[in-house]
Amino acid sequence: MATLSAGTASSPHPAFDVFARGCPSRSTLEHVTGRWGALTLGALYEGTLRFNELRRRVDGVSEKMLSQTLHALERDGLVLRDARPTNPPRVDYSLTPLGRKVAERLRALISCLESGMDEVMAARERYDARESA
Amino acid sequence: MATLSAGTASSPHPAFDVFARGCPSRSTLEHVTGRWGALTLGALYEGTLRFNELRRRVDGVSEKMLSQTLHALERDGLVLRDARPTNPPRVDYSLTPLGRKVAERLRALISCLESGMDEVMAARERYDARESA
DNA sequence: CAGCATCCATATTGATACTG
DNA sequence: CAGTATCAATATGGATGCTG
Numbered sequence: 001m002a003t004l005s006a007g008t009a010s011s012p013h014p015a016f017d018v019f020a021r022g023c024p025s026r027s028t029l030e031h032v033t034g035r036w037g038a039l040t041l042g043a044l045y046e047g048t049l050r051f052n053e054l055r056r057r058v059d060g061v062s063e064k065m066l067s068q069t070l071h072a073l074e075r076d077g078l079v080l081r082d083a084r085p086t087n088p089p090r091v092d093y094s095l096t097p098l099g100r101k102v103a104e105r106l107r108a109l110i111s112c113l114e115s116g117m118d119e120v121m122a123a124r125e126r127y128d129a130r131e132s133a
Numbered sequence: 134m135a136t137l138s139a140g141t142a143s144s145p146h147p148a149f150d151v152f153a154r155g156c157p158s159r160s161t162l163e164h165v166t167g168r169w170g171a172l173t174l175g176a177l178y179e180g181t182l183r184f185n186e187l188r189r190r191v192d193g194v195s196e197k198m199l200s201q202t203l204h205a206l207e208r209d210g211l212v213l214r215d216a217r218p219t220n221p222p223r224v225d226y227s228l229t230p231l232g233r234k235v236a237e238r239l240r241a242l243i244s245c246l247e248s249g250m251d252e253v254m255a256a257r258e259r260y261d262a263r264e265s266a
Numbered sequence: 267c268a269g270c271a272t273c274c275a276t277a278t279t280g281a282t283a284c285t286g
Numbered sequence: 287c288a289g290t291a292t293c294a295a296t297a298t299g300g301a302t303g304c305t306g
Contacts (some may be wrong), residue, residue, distance in 0.1 A: 050288085107237070224269090
């Protein structure tokens with residue numbers, strides 16, 4: 001067994017395996033956990049948002065990155081894009097059912113991390129003290 | 134409310150907030166979800182591993198990236214590094230209790246993604262057909 | 267074995283300007 | 287408003303060579 005193909009999370013022989021180099025699920029994982037993917041899904045979990053609303057809510061994204069992120073998530077079927085042919089244009093972004101499930105897991109991870117941050121900070125101090133010595 | 138500070142996952146006013154630009158938890162999230170962080174935690178979830186074992190199991194990591202990833206995770210208190218002063222040297226990596234909790238959430242996310250991949254693939258085809266038209 | 271230091275190609279990202 | 291296009295800055299990643 002060269003890669004982490006077997007023994008993964010739920011199933012011993014999943015049809016798709018994130019741990020394998022060429023698996024499509026690996027790219028999806030990257031879209032989801034990427035720098036802006038996680039924040040974008042997190043923001044949309046709270047409700048439908050328009051492009052510029054999203055931009056304001058996700059602290060630090062550039063127009064380009066948000067656009068790119070949204071395209072990737074839409075392509076993966078996690079985000080729904082609803083463009084109304086009005087003038088001025090109005091585009092609403094929301095989560096698909098699958099996107100919602102994924103966002104939930106993501107939030108579980110995030111909240112786990114947030115509540116563990118005191119421990120993380122303490123570990124960092126110990127590490128830095130030890131290394132600088 | 135300019136950022137995603139409020140209304141986050143579990144608590145309305147978390148002490149640490151991943152969504153805020155300068156929050157330390159954001160960097161931890163990046164270590165955890167980063168390209169190699171997720172795979173590394175996933176691998177260690179299955180048991181203690183030595184450096185080169187880890188390198189073989191995480192398909193595609195370079196020595197440098199694995200080293201870097203391991204340092205970041207160790208500093209954050211998620212991974213434990215146990216170096217025995219033997220010759221040849223032997224270093225065992227394992228998860229701390231916090232690391233284990235985080236890895237669990239990560240695996241939940243991953244397995245959610247893996248079981249949704251059929252849907253993802255279908256969405257991709259629809260998207261590509263639509264866009265190329 | 268377990269790594270660190272260095273160099274370099276390339277991928278990501280961010281500003282800026284422009285369009286429908 | 288909702289983006290796309292382009293260019294420059296930067297970060298990332300990998301190959302190589304060396305050490306304890």
